[in-house]
Amino acid sequence: MSAAHAENAPGRVLIKGNEAVAFGAVDAGCRCYFGYPITPQNEIPETLSWLLPENGGQFVQAESEVAASNMLLGAAACGIPAMTSSSGCGISLMQEAISYMAGSRIPGVIVNMQRGGPGLGDIGPSQGDYFQAVKGGGHGDHRNLALAPATAQECYDFMFRAFALAFRYANPVMVLGDAMVGQIKEPVRRVPPAGALRPDQIRALAADWRLEGYGARGRDAAPRLLKSVYLAEGALAERNRMLMRSYEAMRAETVWEQSDVDDAQLVVVAFGSMARIARSAIRHLRGQGHKLGLFRPVTLYPFPDEALRALAPGRRFLVIEQNIGQMVEDVRLALNGTAETRWHGVMPGLFIGAEELVDPMLQALKEK
Known part of the structure; x- marks a missing residue:
């Protein structure tokens, strides 16, 4: 069954892992996607290009991976569940923005369907982006929560976990698949996994910090500031100590x-x-x-x-x-x-x- 028929199909649907990522993201509450095409993950933006608008969301094909990752930063800073996806060298181009997000404590979901490398490599499967995903990838002492699906069903299920973790810890989460996981076609049950947070519960986790503008209804007019630059003496040291405590707390999520x-x-x-x-x-x-x-x-x-x-x-x-x-x-x-x-x-x-x-x-x- 094609992805075009999967939205309204009852029970299990036969779709690719990439398509399962897209359905899982929307069902988990994602309302903004920014991306740029690259094999072997192109079914993710292709599916979201029609699925998001039909569910009240926004899809933007950015002019580059650099642009996509910075758009992700901007949307997520407003408390919107947002994501991007790419592969290999495209993820490399996103690393600056991912580091900014971690330093500013802004959540976001990044999906990497790995391809062969280094360099442009090929479009076949690889797990060569492991270091990039778990050791930070960008500059500074930041870390990404990283999830590794092995099936198309997990591609769907893990999107719920990814958005919940991103907002719980105000930190980027990377879903690390590969060409096999993304291109495999398997039956997927489009039902939220047990215990998954509802989209409104995920959005509520951003209530204390999301950017809403001056005079936002329901709170005082004091401005909020999300930033990753700390120039005062000792300010960056204290910020990184706080980030260290957050990374240590993430150990409770180990699976x-x-x-x-x-x-x-x-x-x-x-x-x-x-x-x-x-x-x-x-x-x-x-x-x-x-x-x-x-x-x-x-x-x-x-x-x-x-x-x-x-x-x-x-x-x-x-x-x-x-x-x-x-x-x-x-x-x-x-x-x-x-x-x-x-x-x-x-x-x-x-x-x-x-x-x-x-x-x-x-x-x-x-x-x-």
Whole structure:
């Protein structure tokens, strides 16, 4: 079923992960989108170009990714649930505005359907933007909450979580997918996930700081100021201490998924599309009597380090990711020498099946 028929269809609809992002965003309360086309995420702006106006929202195709990210900053500063999306090099161009948003404590949702890199790379799948998403990406000591969907259903569901987290912490949230997750076509149930905040509840979280202009009805005329420049002596230090406290509080939002770990001798750590491919390989090997389990970080920042470290006694770990080694650094930091950690990289741009992960898993399982 095409996205054009998905809006009014009952039950589950067959749509791409990118289209699921668009439907999830609107259902979660997004009312403004600013973006610029780039493969492999173009179905997001394409779907929102008709879906937002039909739901009382605004869609703007900006003249560049730089423009789109600064438009996002402006709309979000007014307390409007807003988002942008791009891929790889487009996200790189947005980093200045994302840093400004973090420094000014302005919420916003940024979706990155990763493509191969570095440079222009290709339009195939990659997980090479992990560092960019979880280490800030832009200048200064800022952090983004980062969520990693692995299915089209999660592309829909995670938009509710992304907007709620952005407004709860007044901070940018990045949804980090890839070409596989964005282009895969799967049945999606268009129903808000259990416990999701309603759009009016999300907007209410901005009541104390959103910019409304002088003499705004319902409050005094004192102006509000959102800024990221602090020039007075000690002002920036105090601001960054406050941001540090906020980042520490974000640890309460850490989410992960684990399966078959109770008897596992080897725990595979993977996220996003690689996690679902790894799960199929693990099921195959467990059917042959091999004791493997899967640990999947759902929030990449904050990283679920305590949960991973709890699995360390008596086990070894194999990190599988589609890059030349990024998340493996956070896994090793989390384990802090308490367990042996190996790494297997799938090169960006390649489409693989579960059978191509069997031998690396067996090798890691057998090595002393």
